[in-house]
Amino acid sequence: MTTATLGVATGESLDQVILRNVLPYGGPPADVIIKDGRFAAFLPPGQAPSTEVRILDCTGLIMLPGFVDLHTHLREPGGEASETIHTGTRSAAAGGYTDVFAMANTDPVTDTADRVSRLLSQSRRQTSCRVHPVGAITGGLEGASPAPYAEMAAAGARMFSDDGKCVNNAALTRAALVAAANLGCIVAQHAQSADLAGEGQINAGHASETTGLPPWLGVAEETIIARDAILAAETGARLHVCHISTRRSVEIIRWSKSQGWPVTAEVTPHHLLLTDELAAFTDTRYKVNPPLRSADDVQALRTALLDGTIDAVATDHAPHTNESKSRSWCGAPFGMTGLETALPVVAAVLENAQALDWKRLAELMSTAPARIGGINDFAGRPLVAGEPSTFALVDTANWTVTSADRYSKSSNSPFCGTEFRHRVMATSLEGRLTHSRNHAQRVNP
Missing domain, CATH: 3.20.20.140 (Metal-dependent hydrolases)
Known part of the structure; x- marks a missing residue:
């Protein structure tokens, strides 16, 4: 599972969106409704209304603040x-x-x-x-x-x-x-x-x-x-x-x-x-x-x-x-x-x-x-209805760190060549996607 299936690119708004089958804090799956840059609801799968909203398949992705x-x-x-x-x-x-x-x-x-x-x-x-x-x-x-x-x-x-x-x-x-x-x-x-x-x-x-x-x-x-x-x-x-x-x-x-x-x-x-x-x-x-x-x-x-x-x-x-x-x-x-x-x-x-x-x-x-x-009035907020839709989505597929696969201008990572089992696939800041792996153009040379 990767965000390539979401059909949403870096910079896009997630307003009026249902993230289907996401795993908040790695727990049971939920359908998460986002409106106006905030979480509107966390509902059991299948209970979220699907009319006039985009549905994004997030099956297996862990949601964290x-x-x-x-x-x-x-x-x-x-x-x-x-x-x-x-x-x-x-x-x-x-x-x-x-x-x-x-x-x-x-x-x-x-x-x-x-x-x-x-x-x-x-x-x-x-x-x-x-x-x-x-x-x-x-x-x-x-x-x-x-x-x-x-x-x-x-x-x-x-x-x-x-x-x-x-x-x-x-x-x-x-x-x-x-x-x-x-x-x-x-x-x-x-x-x-x-x-x-x-x-x-x-x-x-x-x-x-x-x-x-x-x-x-x-x-x-x-x-x-x-x-x-x-x-x-x-x-x-x-x-x-x-x-x-x-x-x-x-x-x-x-x-x-x-x-x-x-x-x-x-x-x-x-x-x-x-x-x-x-x-x-x-x-x-x-x-x-x-x-x-x-x-x-x-x-x-x-x-x-x-x-x-x-x-x-x-x-x-x-x-x-x-x-x-x-x-x-x-x-x-x-x-x-x-x-x-x-x-x-x-x-x-x-x-x-x-x-x-x-x-x-x-x-x-x-x-x-x-x-x-001292920024906990707006950052590090819990994943609950009413809070800003500021979060990361994490995949559990194996991947290997490479020097080319980066966004930093520098490549001095000690982990190049290391295989890991978890990876951030998407990041949202108050309902705007700031990162979507496999969609955004990398900035390194």
Whole structure:
């Protein structure tokens, strides 16, 4: 079953439509009626009126709320050779995403109200998904002075982060937490102590010993998480920890939550599935920040995903040109693409643990990210009558990731050649189809 049978192309309206035999949250089949950009009804199969409406056969397709990514690098402005707002949002839609938070490490950095406003204005001209600018914590991401939080929040920023860099200055971090709390926003920290990470290139231990590359200690991540969790507890401000990657990070987050501290955490799909054994091949597709960790770390992350210690899955979609990724390991940039493969990776991880619960997956990829990012008044909404018809349709047919079969401008996916059992076939944003596989023209070269 694919959306080729739906007869609806990307960009078309789904108004006055019945999606027949769809599986909301993977449950029993239903006929879903869409009118005026909202779900009008979820009815048992055969009970929906069929006069003067289009009927689209969705037999076997799982319906989930549209996904929300708290951690996307769109690269524009300044990095258009790797990605643009147009290609990045198109890639997001292909992965089932309707909302993405665009990190501030562009050129110039998103560290003023004007740059937040400009990104919002530019992204609204794109139609594939909604873009939410993340304001920088420090001016120019230099870690020296605070960015104008109130002005950026007034312009539309709901999250502040220097992602790509860590705010090593504890006083600056505390001030950012206090300011964000007063504005109803959240601080997202890239946990990486500069002193402890040093020039690290690969996970410390077997991977660094095998390759001879500079080791990247897990404690560089863990000490920052512990410090900032205490600051969050002291200030009462909300802290979100980006891309946790180690067992001890999980333990710190779990303990912080047991104390009632306002701390949330995300994990990337690649840290859930890949280990540092792959990085030891020194294939730069596997060079990422934080680095791929040991099998023991990966297992701890999976356990934390299942028990609720980890709140959300975020892609850290980090596109790079083929030229830059073709350099030597130390000369190549950190990062992987992830928007188009997030759903199949997370589904595979849950399925391998015999815990594939589609409602839980929706919580991890839609509901919780929307709540953390402060957009849950319109995103991450449940699949019920009266809500916006914003959703993804997922097929269960096997497929293999290829470099050519993509919508991102870059091809630095670590999953090329990997076979998965689930795939997003269509995405709708308030009743408009933003992605329909096998209909839309891809944007990659």
